[in-house]
Amino acid sequence: MRIRAKIFLFIFITSFLVFALVIGYIIFDYRTYSIEEANRQATAYARHASTFIKSTLEQDLAVCATLSQGFKDYDKIPGELREGIYKDVLKNVLNAHQEYLSVWMSWELRFIDKSYTQKYGRKRTVAVRESGTVNFYIDTTEVYGDSYGSPYYESKQSGNDILMNPYYYVYSQTEGGDSILETSVAKPIIIDTEFAGIVGIDITLSRFDDIVERIKPFDGSYAYLLSNDGTIISSHNKINVGDSIAKVYPGFVQADVYGKIKEGRSFPFEFNDSTGFSNFVSLEPVFVGNSPSPWSVCLIVPSKIIEEEAQRYFKRSLAIGVIGIFIFSIITLLIARRITLPLKRTTSILKDLDKGIIDVSKKLKVRSKDELAEMGRSLNNLLDTLQKTADFARKIGEGNFNAHYKALSEHDVLGNALIDMQLNLQKGQELEEIRQLERKS
Structure with a gap:
């Protein structure tokens, strides 16, 4: 590999x-x-x-609370005027809130009729919008006992507000009115800590x-x-x-x-x-x-709606991941090429040297300062040195024993050996010249 x-x-x-x-x-x-x-x-x-x-709903309850608070002063209003005043109040509230189906109140009989002593029985007054007109329905109920379990009874016992479960009611029954699903919110009338009655509003649930x-x-x-x-x-x-x-x-x-x-x-x-x-x-x-x-x-x-959103993110992330891996693989290939290309060229030069070939034209182009660059510079220097050594040896071979050559250092084995050879050849040449002079003399 x-x-x-x-x-x-x-x-x-x-x-x-x-x-x-x-x-x-x-x-x-x-x-x-x-x-x-x-x-x-x-x-x-x-x-x-x-x-x-x-x-x-609490805005509706606030209307009830306002009415409840105002009705506490019932005893300050003469009995013969009280009913008319209360009816006007209920009518005005109903007219002011077109979203209301009816506004009503219930009074414990013992509070509005001093001759009545029972703790049950109530008078109910209801203002209802029917065919664009506000009509009133007044009756007396529960005179034989409380209606146990009813929202009214629960509020009477606890003094809590009422938020009723929905129920169907038909308005304008004589005119064949539709059955309307509605609810009621109500506020108790508390006088001196006693439950005196309740004020409520009927609202359609379509709102x-x-x-x-x-x-x-x-x-x-x-x-x-x-x-x-x-x-x-x-x-x-x-x-x-x-x-x-x-x-x-x-x-x-x-x-x-x-x-x-x-x-x-x-x-x-x-x-x-x-x-x-x-x-x-x-x-x-x-x-x-x-x-x-x-x-x-x-x-x-x-x-599946939530998981589809997560799945969309998964697909986007996976796509980004694949793109990232692709880019990373390209970068890895480029880095590998940057590392191996100088090594490949170096190997080619070393193979030439192994065959005794010195080709200076194959010198590496070195631009960086990393370890690969240092290796390249060293190899280039080796080529230059071997080329100089070969030139020096060639000159010696041609008889030029005075050719100049400088060893790379005191540890340059080849260079120092060539210089020693040069010196020996020079001495041999001098001795040969002396012998020739002696023969001539």
Whole structure:
């Protein structure tokens, strides 16, 4: 194997292995990182959406809080005027907020009727927008006892705000009105630490559709807004609205999604859908006021979408790696050529010298100052020296015993031997001249 091939193989293979290991590690590590980062991004997106929805609902709750605070002074208003004033307030609020379906209030009877002593029973006043007109519905309910388990009863017992699970309601029933999926937010009226009633707002859930549709951090991802009982409030697929999330994704039951929603927990997990594909899911709670019934934003990202992004990076990195190895191989070949070309020429000169050929025209061109250059200069000097030695020997052979020759150093074996030979020949010539003179005399 030629030295160029040896240099190329040893350097290239070693460097290739190191390069491949480094690139492989970077690609694998980044793939893991990119998937984790995509999951974090999805979670952050869901959290941002939950914050926005929370802000929207708390604006509604703030309206309820304002009404609740204002109604606390009910006893300062004469009874015969109170109902008319409250109806005007409810109507004004409803007219000021076209997104509201109705504004309502309920009073515990014992607070507005001093003759009523029971701790149950309430008067309900509802302002409803129907066919462009605000109508009022007033009734008395629960006079035979509290409705245990109802949102009103829970708020009455705890003093907490209300964020109801979605329900269908038909407005303008006499006119054949459509069934509307809505929810209610409400604020209790607390007077001297006692529950005196509640003020609430009914809102259509379609108002959240635009928000949910914008929750799309990746192509192919989609989101749901879920109530505390797992009902789909808003979805990219309108057919699913009003259904249970477990009906759409039975696998959610195994992940105890219902429990996580009720607890208001942030919960990322993975599950396989009915087609067998893996999906990343991020649940982010939507807390409103001090309601114990948070909603949740559910963002679903097909794992293949995340992995495709990582795969694209892998292909780009692999292409860059291949290009890098190609460039490196060319550089290695150039370096090997730079090293072996002077060696090849040196070998050619040495082979000539081995045959006794001294060809000064083959002297190496030396430009650098490295070890190869030093070797080249030394070889050039050797050629010059051998050429001078040959010229000197040729002159001696022609009888010119006085030819000039200078040894390279005191250790120059060949040069000093030639000089000794020259001196001996000169002495021999002098002795021959003396003998010739003696014969003539």
